Every structure is written in structure tokens, then in C-alpha cells.
Amino acid sequence: MAVFQLTILGINSAVPAHGRHPTAQIFQVGEQLIMIDCGEGAQAQIQKYHIRKSKISHILISHLHGDHIFGLIGLLSSYNLEGRKQDLDIYGPEGLEEIIRIQLQYNGGDFCYPVRFHILDTGRNYTLFENKKFSIQTIPLDHRIPTAGFLIKEKRLPRNMIKEKLVEFDIPYQIIPSIKAGEDYKTPNGKIIANDKLTIAPPKPRVYAYCSDTRYTERIIPIIKGADLLYHESTYCEDYKEQAVISMHSTAIEAAKMAKKAQVGQLILGHYSSRYKTTEQFEIEAQSVFPNSIAGMEGGTYEVPRLRSEN
Amino acid sequence: MAVFQLTILGINSAVPAHGRHPTAQIFQVGEQLIMIDCGEGAQAQIQKYHIRKSKISHILISHLHGDHIFGLIGLLSSYNLEGRKQDLDIYGPEGLEEIIRIQLQYNGGDFCYPVRFHILDTGRNYTLFENKKFSIQTIPLDHRIPTAGFLIKEKRLPRNMIKEKLVEFDIPYQIIPSIKAGEDYKTPNGKIIANDKLTIAPPKPRVYAYCSDTRYTERIIPIIKGADLLYHESTYCEDYKEQAVISMHSTAIEAAKMAKKAQVGQLILGHYSSRYKTTEQFEIEAQSVFPNSIAGMEGGTYEVPRLRSEN
Numbered sequence: 001m002a003v004f005q006l007t008i009l010g011i012n013s014a015v016p017a018h019g020r021h022p023t024a025q026i027f028q029v030g031e032q033l034i035m036i037d038c039g040e041g042a043q044a045q046i047q048k049y050h051i052r053k054s055k056i057s058h059i060l061i062s063h064l065h066g067d068h069i070f071g072l073i074g075l076l077s078s079y080n081l082e083g084r085k086q087d088l089d090i091y092g093p094e095g096l097e098e099i100i101r102i103q104l105q106y107n108g109g110d111f112c113y114p115v116r117f118h119i120l121d122t123g124r125n126y127t128l129f130e131n132k133k134f135s136i137q138t139i140p141l142d143h144r145i146p147t148a149g150f151l152i153k154e155k156r157l158p159r160n161m162i163k164e165k166l167v168e169f170d171i172p173y174q175i176i177p178s179i180k181a182g183e184d185y186k187t188p189n190g191k192i193i194a195n196d197k198l199t200i201a202p203p204k205p206r207v208y209a210y211c212s213d214t215r216y217t218e219r220i221i222p223i224i225k226g227a228d229l230l231y232h233e234s235t236y237c238e239d240y241k242e243q244a245v246i247s248m249h250s251t252a253i254e255a256a257k258m259a260k261k262a263q264v265g266q267l268i269l270g271h272y273s274s275r276y277k278t279t280e281q282f283e284i285e286a287q288s289v290f291p292n293s294i295a296g297m298e299g300g301t302y303e304v305p306r307l308r309s310e311n
Numbered sequence: 312m313a314v315f316q317l318t319i320l321g322i323n324s325a326v327p328a329h330g331r332h333p334t335a336q337i338f339q340v341g342e343q344l345i346m347i348d349c350g351e352g353a354q355a356q357i358q359k360y361h362i363r364k365s366k367i368s369h370i371l372i373s374h375l376h377g378d379h380i381f382g383l384i385g386l387l388s389s390y391n392l393e394g395r396k397q398d399l400d401i402y403g404p405e406g407l408e409e410i411i412r413i414q415l416q417y418n419g420g421d422f423c424y425p426v427r428f429h430i431l432d433t434g435r436n437y438t439l440f441e442n443k444k445f446s447i448q449t450i451p452l453d454h455r456i457p458t459a460g461f462l463i464k465e466k467r468l469p470r471n472m473i474k475e476k477l478v479e480f481d482i483p484y485q486i487i488p489s490i491k492a493g494e495d496y497k498t499p500n501g502k503i504i505a506n507d508k509l510t511i512a513p514p515k516p517r518v519y520a521y522c523s524d525t526r527y528t529e530r531i532i533p534i535i536k537g538a539d540l541l542y543h544e545s546t547y548c549e550d551y552k553e554q555a556v557i558s559m560h561s562t563a564i565e566a567a568k569m570a571k572k573a574q575v576g577q578l579i580l581g582h583y584s585s586r587y588k589t590t591e592q593f594e595i596e597a598q599s600v601f602p603n604s605i606a607g608m609e610g611g612t613y614e615v616p617r618l619r620s621e622n
Binding site: 014015016017021040041043044047064065066070071073074077078081082093095096098099102103105106107108144145 | 332393455
């Protein structure tokens with residue numbers, strides 16, 4: 001069964017504090033790793049949590065605040081030192097490539113592996129990438145500078161043939177793809193066998209939604225609706241909710257409200273302000289609105305199980 | 312007694328490995344802190360080792376390889392977030408200011424505290440800064456890109472008056488500064504009292520020499536000669552000495568040879584290649600040439616005691 005899971009490398013906002021690092025995540029889809037944001041120290045966290053960094057094929061950068069990007073040049077340079085050969089696709093707001101290239105230039109070199117930078121349009125929801133297994137979409141967020149979240153969606157698999165029915169109805173092999181795609185079967189004597197007699201529904205495609213940094217904004221609800229896992233920033237608890245407004249961040253309560261309205265499966269909180277030494281309060285407040293809320297922690301791995309569709 | 316001590320924050324070369332971080336050091340002279348190089352994760356190390364980072368008045372960057380600078384933007388941005396007010400002087404090769412400013416610009420701001428960038432001439436030995444207590448000089452090193460080491464030298468203090476002699480010879484107060492400066496005293500009846508009967512020698516000015524990154528180069532011996540403490544890079548042991556030649560780094564043996572020829576007090580080794588899981592071999596090899604050699608370690612503090620001059 002293909003893995004679909006989040007590993008958190010950095011869960012703090014702004015600066016490293018209380019042993020917590022700035023934002024960085026690894027999302028695994030099958031054998032492929034997608035990095036989401038890359039705060040300072042991300043490459044050391046990658047080592048600490050035994051992430052196979054050569055498997056990272058995509059790096060998604062939500063915005064250009066330092067706590068989301070200052071670890072990127074270190075990671076990219078280390079790939080150079082280690083002689084990476086694989087392609088790497090990097091998505092981020094305009095300016096990211098310039099920031100990276102100027103550092104590489106004075107560092108005495110260029111990339112020794114194929115790197116493609118893609119400029120994000122942070123203002124709309126669109127597909128950045130897709131292959132047979134999954135797609136990555138943007139989520140337009142609302143922060144002090146242009147910022148996008150990301151939606152990682154599994155592709156729907158074909159329906160599964162019930163093998164006994166192949167025998168029972170003597171179905172020719174060349175017709176199987178159309179039946180797996182949902183069509184009914186017409187026997188040689190003209191009888192129609194309904195598709196749901198012949199197949200069972202494939203697993204429900206899983207969805208991960210990453211929303212950081214942003215103030216509470218309901219316009220993203222249609223995009224993230226029904227996601228299995230939602231990471232939504234919660235920089236503050238209720239005691240500093242005015243600060244959340246000023247800095248265009250969210251509170252734990254707002255993150256939970258978003259999770260509830262978008263009917264997601266589970267909410268992971270994070271991007272904690274350094275004002276908070278511990279994170280229990282975030283969880284308590286969020287759970288008061290949306291019970292399946294967890295205060296995310298570094299090194300935490302959150303797997304989305306595969307569930308059968310109802311039909 | 313004024314503190315004159317080195318604290319090592321990062322001791323690895325190239326990439327973080329084996330729990331070791333890229334190069335960063337704090338040198339304390341009295342109440343003032345001088346940062347030397349600033350590899351990724353330096354600000355987290357500053358927290359870990361309880362360095363009062365507001366006391367950092369100077370940052371010295373030896374060269375623009377990533378393992379010496381990737382932590383700088385994080386530290387400078389955190390100063391912004393924390394509302395630093397104090398001046399900061401940053402010394403580094405050409406390009407450093409451009410690298411920092413472009414990141415700040417996309418990060419959405421500028422410095423909120425006075426920062427002065429100074430471009431290093433890495434090709435010669437000259438004084439970067441001096442006040443009444445100490446001076447900072449460059450050490451021209453020999454590496455793949457322009458690189459300077461740094462020499463931090465205490466100023467020589469005036470000689471100390473022997474209080475009993477003030478009474479014995481009834482010396483007028485206005486003459487004391489000239490005696491402390493080394494002059495003899497002429498009594499009202501014309502008798503000459505030699506200065507060394509009236510004063511004792513001040514402490515010997517202490518000197519710290521930082522040499523990283525560099526291949527072994529004897530041209531720096533006259534500059535670092537007699538330093539109390541020498542940090543000299545030793546990226547490799549003898550088993551990879553050919554690699555040291557190729558990459559323009561030094562071996563532990565070469566660092567020790569430099570310490571011996573320059574007649575320093577103590578040698579601290581560092582900038583270890585990630586090939587080495589532990590650092591004992593560096594110490595063993597260096598001590599075979601220069602017994603007072605230590606394999607530097609993160610969090611290690613190396614104080615230079617104040618000793619009286621012989622005269």
C-alpha cells in the first residue's frame with residue numbers, strides 16, 4: 001500500500017526557539033519525497049530523522065519569509081557536494097531563484113544536477129505538477145507577502161475487478177480496462193451486467209493540505225474541503241489573538257474553525273510563536289472546536305491510511 | 312581580569328554531520344563578543360550555548376563558502392525580529408552584502424539596526440578595527456576563493472605603579488601617567504629612579520589567531536608568531552592528505568607544523584571533514600608534532616589566561 005504521510009522537520013515560527021526549528025516538512029507519496037518549506041537547519045533535521053534526501057524530487061516554497069527558506073541554500077549546496085544527479089523541481093514565489101543563484105555564484109559554482117525553478121502564482125488555485133500517482137496544486141493564502149499553500153492529491157485508481165466474475169461471465173481480457181474504468185459489461189447474448197456487480201471501488205484518493213503562513217481566510221475552504229489531513233498554521237493561542245491579526249497569522253481556534261468548516265479528517269497545528277515554551281495550549285484550544293486536532297511536533301510522522309470508497 | 316576566550320559553535324566542514332555543525336565561533340574580549348564565521352544553524356548554537364547575542368558587535372566572515380556563511384542571514388534577520396538597536400560591523404569578502412541584502416529585500420524589509428558592511432582585502436595583513444582594548448587584523452590565507460583569517464590582539468596595558476613607591480618617593484600624581492608609560496622618575500633633587508623600581512610589567516597582551524580555510528602556507532608565520540591560541544583548520548588526517556592538496560585544505564599534521572613553527576601557545580584543530588565520525592585521530596596526529604594540540608569541539612570554551620610579561 002502506497003505511503004502517504006507527513007513528517008515535520010520544523011514547527012516553530014520566525015526564529016529557532018525552545019529546541020524547535022523554523023518551518024520545514026517532508027511529504028511522502030509512495031517512494032517520492034516532496035519537501036515543503038525549508039527553514040534554517042532543515043538539512044540537519046533531515047539527517048536527524050533519517051530522511052533519504054536523494055528521494056526529494058520537488059521542493060515547494062510557500063513564501064520568502066526567512067523562516068521558510070533560509071535552509072534551502074544549505075540543502076541545495078549539500079546536494080552539490082554530494083554529487084547529486086537526479087532532477088529537482090523547485091516551486092516558489094518570484095525572487096527565490098535570484099536569492100539562491102547569487103549565493104551559489106559567490107560560493108564558487110553552479111548546480112551540478114538539473115534544477116528547474118518554477119515561479120508560483122500565489123493568487124490562485126491551479127495545478128503545479130501531476131503524474132500518474134498524484135498532483136500538486138496551489139492554495140492562495142493571505143499573508144503579508146505573496147504566499148501559497150499546497151494541496152497534494154492522490155489520483156483516483158481504476159476500480160478493482162472481482163476475479164470470480166471474470167470467470168463467471170467469461171469476460172474477454174481486452175474489455176477489462178473499460179470495466180475497470182466503470183463501464184457495465186454486455187454479454188455476447190446482449191445481457192447487461194452492472195459494473196458494481198463486477199468490480200469493487202478503489203481506495204479513496206487521499207489529500208494533504210498545507211496552509212502556512214496565512215490569516216484565517218474562508219476563500220480557501222472549497223479548495224481544501226474534505227482533505228484527509230490539514231496542516232494549518234496556528235502561530236498564536238487566544239492570549240495573543242490581537243497579535244495574530246496584526247501579523248496576519250492564525251490562532252489555534254481559527255485553524256480548528258477552518259478544519260471544521262472544510263470537513264477535513266485531521267488537523268495538525270504548527271508554526272508556533274516563540275512566546276510559547278510548550279504547545280499543549282494550542283491543542284486544547286483547537287480541540288474545543290475541532291476534536292481531531294493535534295499539536296504537530298518535530299519528528300512527528302502523520303500517515304493517512306488508505307480507506308475504501310463507499311462505492 | 313578581562314576575559315579573552317574562544318567558544319566554538321560549529322566545527323565541521325562542508326555540511327552538518329555526526330551532530331557537528333558548519334563553522335562558527337564566538338570570541339569574547341572583555342564584555343564584547345566577536346563572531347567569526349557563521350555557518351548554518353549558528354543562531355541555534357548561540358542559543359544552545361547561552362551566548363548573549365546582543366553583545367556581538369563584530370562579525371568576521373573569512374570567505375564566501377556556504378559552510379561559513381549560510382547561518383548569517385538567519386542571525387541578522389533574528390536581530391530584526393527581536394528589535395536590536397546596537398550597531399553591528401560585518402567584515403567579509405566582496406559579495407557578502409549583496410547576498411544578505413537580496414534576501415532581506417524579498418523577506419520584506421531592511422535592517423532595523425545600524426549595520427555597516429566592510430569589504431575585506433583578503434590578500435594582505437592589515438588592521439580592520441581597533442579600540443583601546445584590542446585590535447582585529449586580517450591574515451591572508453590560501454584557499455580556492457579569496458579567504459582571510461583573523462588575528463585578535465589585546466592592546467598592551469600601561470605598567471602598574473607600585474603604590475608604596477608613590478609614597479616613598481612622594482611622586483606627584485600628574486607625573487604618574489608618564490611613569491606608567493615607562494619613563495624613569497627624576498626626584499626634585501635630581502636623582503634618577505629607574506622605571507622598573509617603580510612599576511611592574513603589565514600582563515602580556517594576549518593574541519588569538521583564526522586560520523580557516525587554508526592550505527598550509529608559511530607566509531602567515533610572521534603574522535601569527537607567538538599567538539597564545541591558534542585555531543588552524545585541519546580538514547583531513549594523513550589518510551586523506553591527497554584530498555587536502557586537491558581541495559586546498561590542511562591536515563592535522565600541517566596545522567601542528569604551523570603551530571610549532573609559529574611558536575604559538577596552544578593549537579585548536581577543527582573544520583573536520585564529514586568522512587570522520589570522531590576526531591581523536593586529528594588530535595593524535597597533531598600532538599605527534601606539537602604536543603599542546605587539542606581537537607576542538609562544539610560548546611568548547613578555550614580561555615587564554617593572563618600572564619605577566621617577564622619584564
